[in-house]
Amino acid sequence: MTATQHRSTARSAKKSRGAGPRDPERTSAAILAAAVSEFTDKGYAGARIDAIARRSGANKRMIYHYFGDKDGLYRAVLESAYVGIRSSEAGLQLADLAPEKAIERLVAFTWDYFLAHPEFLSILSTENLHRAKFLKKSQRVLELHSPLVSAISDVLKRGAASGTFRTGVDPVHLYISIASLGIFYLSNRWTLSAIFARDLTAQPELRAWGRHISAVILGFLRPEKPLANKAARL
Amino acid sequence: MTATQHRSTARSAKKSRGAGPRDPERTSAAILAAAVSEFTDKGYAGARIDAIARRSGANKRMIYHYFGDKDGLYRAVLESAYVGIRSSEAGLQLADLAPEKAIERLVAFTWDYFLAHPEFLSILSTENLHRAKFLKKSQRVLELHSPLVSAISDVLKRGAASGTFRTGVDPVHLYISIASLGIFYLSNRWTLSAIFARDLTAQPELRAWGRHISAVILGFLRPEKPLANKAARL
Amino acid sequence: MTATQHRSTARSAKKSRGAGPRDPERTSAAILAAAVSEFTDKGYAGARIDAIARRSGANKRMIYHYFGDKDGLYRAVLESAYVGIRSSEAGLQLADLAPEKAIERLVAFTWDYFLAHPEFLSILSTENLHRAKFLKKSQRVLELHSPLVSAISDVLKRGAASGTFRTGVDPVHLYISIASLGIFYLSNRWTLSAIFARDLTAQPELRAWGRHISAVILGFLRPEKPLANKAARL
Amino acid sequence: MTATQHRSTARSAKKSRGAGPRDPERTSAAILAAAVSEFTDKGYAGARIDAIARRSGANKRMIYHYFGDKDGLYRAVLESAYVGIRSSEAGLQLADLAPEKAIERLVAFTWDYFLAHPEFLSILSTENLHRAKFLKKSQRVLELHSPLVSAISDVLKRGAASGTFRTGVDPVHLYISIASLGIFYLSNRWTLSAIFARDLTAQPELRAWGRHISAVILGFLRPEKPLANKAARL
DNA sequence: CATGAATGAGGATTCATTCAT
DNA sequence: AATGAATGAATCCTCATTCAT
Numbered sequence A, B, C, D: 001m002t003a004t005q006h007r008s009t010a011r012s013a014k015k016s017r018g019a020g021p022r023d024p025e026r027t028s029a030a031i032l033a034a035a036v037s038e039f040t041d042k043g044y045a046g047a048r049i050d051a052i053a054r055r056s057g058a059n060k061r062m063i064y065h066y067f068g069d070k071d072g073l074y075r076a077v078l079e080s081a082y083v084g085i086r087s088s089e090a091g092l093q094l095a096d097l098a099p100e101k102a103i104e105r106l107v108a109f110t111w112d113y114f115l116a117h118p119e120f121l122s123i124l125s126t127e128n129l130h131r132a133k134f135l136k137k138s139q140r141v142l143e144l145h146s147p148l149v150s151a152i153s154d155v156l157k158r159g160a161a162s163g164t165f166r167t168g169v170d171p172v173h174l175y176i177s178i179a180s181l182g183i184f185y186l187s188n189r190w191t192l193s194a195i196f197a198r199d200l201t202a203q204p205e206l207r208a209w210g211r212h213i214s215a216v217i218l219g220f221l222r223p224e225k226p227l228a229n230k231a232a233r234l
Numbered sequence E: 001c002a003t004g005a006a007t008g009a010g011g012a013t014t015c016a017t018t019c020a021t
Numbered sequence F: 001a002a003t004g005a006a007t008g009a010a011t012c013c014t015c016a017t018t019c020a021t
Helices: A002-014 A024-046 A049-056 A060-067 A070-092 A099-116 A118-129 A146-161 A171-187 A189-195 A203-221 A227-233 B002-014 B024-046 B049-056 B060-067 B070-092 B099-116 B118-129 B146-161 B171-187 B189-195 B203-221 B226-233 C002-014 C024-046 C049-056 C060-067 C070-092 C099-116 C118-129 C146-161 C171-187 C189-195 C203-221 C226-233 D002-014 D024-046 D049-056 D060-067 D070-092 D099-116 D118-129 D146-161 D171-187 D189-195 D203-221 D227-233
Strands: none
Touching: A024 A049, A024 A060, A024 A070, A024 A118, A024 B024, A024 B118, A049 A060, A049 A070, A060 A070, A070 A099, A070 A118, A070 A146, A099 A118, A099 A146, A099 A171, A099 A203, A118 A171, A118 B024, A118 B118, A118 B189, A146 A171, A171 A189, A171 A203, A171 B171, A171 B203, A189 B118, A203 B171, A203 B203, B024 B049, B024 B060, B024 B070, B024 B118, B049 B060, B049 B070, B060 B070, B070 B099, B070 B118, B070 B146, B099 B118, B099 B146, B099 B171, B099 B203, B118 B171, B146 B171, B171 B189, B171 B203, C024 C049, C024 C060, C024 C070, C024 C118, C024 D024, C024 D118, C049 C060, C049 C070, C060 C070, C070 C099, C070 C118, C070 C146, C099 C118, C099 C146, C099 C171, C099 C203, C118 C171, C118 D024, C118 D118, C118 D189, C146 C171, C171 C189, C171 C203, C171 D171, C171 D203, C189 D118, C203 D171, C203 D203, D024 D049, D024 D060, D024 D070, D024 D118, D049 D060, D049 D070, D060 D070, D070 D099, D070 D118, D070 D146, D099 D118, D099 D146, D099 D171, D099 D203, D118 D171, D146 D171, D171 D189, D171 D203
């Protein structure tokens, strides 16, 4: 990625043409970016190749050249979405933190990421409408997830050992819970705002919900019976 | 209703054609049912009027007759989905139960309803892709939700008063949390199964997740400092 | 066929609209006729659905409605071509004629048919470019040909028995020979005229070639050693 | 030629890339060969410039460099096909053979050539679909054919003079007859096999048909009335 | 000479919707 | 009330050809 950027920077110095013909990397990146927007806004079936061409400034033919067909382009969008979140996540260093802090940090990161990347939520939703038809084929994406599970598992073990967390929590369940609370709220804020007659998309509401997620997750993780009680019962 | 039935009975004697032409109610119900399936499976843009006509056995022209256009048909589907869940919910009688029992019941009902009505999840997701464009227009649906909020609010108050629940919980937040955990899991089970390499659609996993939702919600609702509070009260 | 014509005639009396909407039979017949011309002129790949729509006066969508896709339309054209020649042929009554007369009649009919139906030659040529890909799938066409072989076989047997024809002639070979001489000349008249610098498409040339086919076929069928045989029999 | 070879040898030492860039002759020959295959398989309209580039290993731009456009490339293919058969034919030396032997040889050569050069048949067929549009423009090809007609004419005259052949046979007609029987069978073997439910592409069938052509042509050429009869009538 | 990116006009096919009966 | 034919505007995709290097 750095190499690429360098190269294109170097070149754009030489010839400052706005949107670059003869610059395959830039062209295909522009197409991908436009495709992310379009698929995000309209879903798979609603997305229009013509619109992507227009948005990206590229010739329609180039889309087929670089991505094969609509499916291929969508697949590229899907992959880039997952690669995006997982690689950001990799910088969290949960192992260096106390269990409670680690979970707080993971929850905060996740919520912030979802807030900052609405396209991720949208692609997810689209992909699930298709029952993960495309995702299943993407080995590249599938390999991305075991580090995440290991990291969470490690935190949970440490927390249980120190008595901070309840025992027996499944790390996959925990991650899904965190994601649920964040993604569902954001993905469904439009219908939720409508039915509850309350603007859940407003900044204060969003901040409140972020705190709520933390409260729910940490509230749940508290040991089932406080230590004192346990001792008392013995 | 009686009139209609009488009429159609009278006529079906006259001309015994299998599926009923000249039976407006049956025709439009068949169309709606087919539309639910189609929109559920394909989303709004992916749904095909032709497919709905085929699936329902009705003439395509009838769809336009009863529902105006594709939008109108979709709106009908959307409304029927919300009416379905809210009217089932109305039978819960949460006010008659102890706070903890009431929440357990609400959680269990909600999870079971989502499990039994995948079309509800799908429609929700589709509607959110469109930022609730259609829902906003449906006064009928919007009016359906204040009883739900009131009921939950009442339970939370009773729980807080008795020391069973923490205080300051927003009923809308609580409902969204319950819905999040259920809907997100089910809507996303296809991608989640893929990325976590684990069949989250299997019966035991589904049952485990149902228990997990209860644990999370009730775990969260526990008073924040149980020992102190409890001690104080004793 | 007669029924159809009658019906559409009856109707066109009632409502004299030039090209008939609401007359499926006429519409699909018009499409087929236009398709025959287009595929004949341009071959499969060169044919344009748009052109067929224009030529037939039908809406493009109707082509897909009646024939499925380009392949289906081509297949219909192919079938109609074979049905055309074989059903005309069926009226020849070769069994009622003396062997030599029967062959003369078959040759004359075949040549005349080819002359009158250039589209048949063209479709044949197109189909062979595709190695009979479509024909192989058409059971309907394949069943059309055994009566022809039987009829020729019978004539050859009678001719051999009476000493008019040589023995051991394969009826399929004979038919292919007759077809070869006629079809090749006509299909290739354009290149042949060019390379031999002689207008082989002119009427006198066509008549001369018709006589030539007869002479070749009958010349070939003469018994191999006429003198001896004839003498012996006298 | 020598210069070119020298040059390319010198360079192939320098950069041993498999197929030769910087070797104009090889590049254009490779393009032509690929074009022959492509036009043969798909016809003019069905042929793809991209496919020819891929098949030949040449850059698409080179095709335009050497042949101008699709038409020019097709024309080159067409010319090479005719040059191929006519120059092979030139070696037959029919004048040195007895008339019957000469015809036998011509028939055998022609059949063998068609068998060995399916692309010739295919190009012919394609060119005739276009009514010899391209051929007419190719002076080079047109000049190729008068020697053939002269040679056949000479043989026929000698045969008629010696009483071996019937009189009044048009040499162009004779050649077209020979070509008809060979080309039609081979070009149409796919449809003929299908409609006659018999594999006419099998080796034994091909050999049998080769003999059949000879039998038909020589059978036809036999004098109409044996000499004895003629004498008797005088 | 050679390359691979780029293009615009068109190609088959599909869709929601309306018309005539 | 119900039907099946008909439509025109898109929609995805492909093609021959040219441009910049």
